[in-house]
Amino acid sequence: RDDRKQGLPIAVIATPTYFMPNTEDWLRTKFTCKFAPRADKDILISLIDDADVLICQPCPEYRIDADVLKEASKLKVIASTSTGTNHIDVDYCNKNSIKVVCLRGSNKVNNIVASSEFTFGLVLAITRQIPQSFNNAKAGRWREDEDVFRGIELRGKRMGIIGYGRIGSNNARYAKAFGMKVWAHDPYVSITDPDIVQRDSAFDVIENSDVLMVCVHLNESTRKMVNETWFDSMRDGIYFINTSRGEIVDEEALLKNLKSGKIAAAGLDVISDEFTGDKNIHPIIEYARNNSNLIVTPHIAGLTYGSERKALEIVLDSIVKIL
Structure with missing residues (x-):
């Protein structure tokens, strides 16, 4: 879904949020939201061409690398609701002034x-x-x-x-x-x-x-x-x-x-x-x-309603501070 709002940064949200209605409502107050849960690689590429923020899946079936990001000229932040970032080409992001944020380093992660x-x-x-x-x-x-x-x-x-x-x-x-x-x-x-x-x-x-x-x-x-x-x-x-x-x-x-x-x-x-x-x-x-x-098991250790909500709140706090 694409919720266009004038003046707000554009965020592509590829991590599932449909089971967090209150969080989705909050997101709409801060961003023009493109909700694309579990978007495949081609769809994600088409969505982030004008995006300021990408909240990616923590376990996509592809790596978020130069092939995905090369046309995302406006992208400022990639956020992952995970402690690891090996699904993201962090070197490419650093070279292209794209901030990468995750759960690591946040004291709040101890509540998960x-x-x-x-x-x-x-x-x-x-x-x-x-x-x-x-x-x-x-x-x-x-x-x-x-x-x-x-x-x-x-x-x-x-x-x-x-x-x-x-x-x-x-x-x-x-x-x-x-x-x-x-x-x-x-x-x-x-x-x-x-x-x-x-x-x-x-x-x-x-x-x-x-x-x-x-x-x-x-x-x-x-x-x-x-x-x-x-x-x-x-x-x-x-x-x-x-x-x-x-x-x-x-x-x-x-x-x-x-x-x-x-x-x-x-x-x-x-x-x-x-x-x-x-x-x-x-x-x-x-x-x-x-x-x-x-x-x-298919990398589901962190897959609970409560943990995903808490993780998203942590990275959203980081995104807002960066923007």
Whole structure:
């Protein structure tokens, strides 16, 4: 929808807002709005040619790069309701004086817990094989396969957390509530909780964990950080969680260790190159299709009514300050 109003900056809003009527009403007071939820690449290109602001999808099926932005000569701000920006060509934006804003750096983001809750949900899903047993029940099979579905109790197990930011620290609290021992590594944080064992070396955590989750931002230092050396250092039969970004993990090494049984099971909400390519033939998806020790979800950890509303409010505050 295109709500033209004289004198207001033009905003293309490609992230879904139709379930937030009050927020849409507020947007119309500040911008001439072009609502285009989940717009495909060609439609987005046609809409932003005269736009001042783009509020993009946090997980589009294409990268917002020079090919998308080259005709958007008026564009001043791209906002993403996500902590990561690897779906945006930030270098191109910097060279063309386009501000990129996201949730990272805002104190208000600590009020968003959807991704944290989902991450711990994956822990339960892989240690108790919840999706697989549900599929059995739908097929009319009951306890016939109980030896396949026998899992572990979390109480008394050690949770290892790499990255003790918002999601990592929230999951430490959840793990404690389940009676787990928690070890964590984050060189940028001093952990004050006396129940959390902070280790200076990531490998101290990796080598001593029953469940390991990675909660870090993607940058050049973390790209493929979880590699064969990490997997070699893990305990046999470990459970592995990643809801950060797919590029943080060497996926070839992950699949090798899933196949060998070194990793008992893994739960992922992200895969590499998820903004491009055919996901149907992605090696992670292909493996998950044919094996029961890998659960993959389509980057939905933050997908709740409340979290999306809060995230949009955060980036809107940043946009208004810039304009």
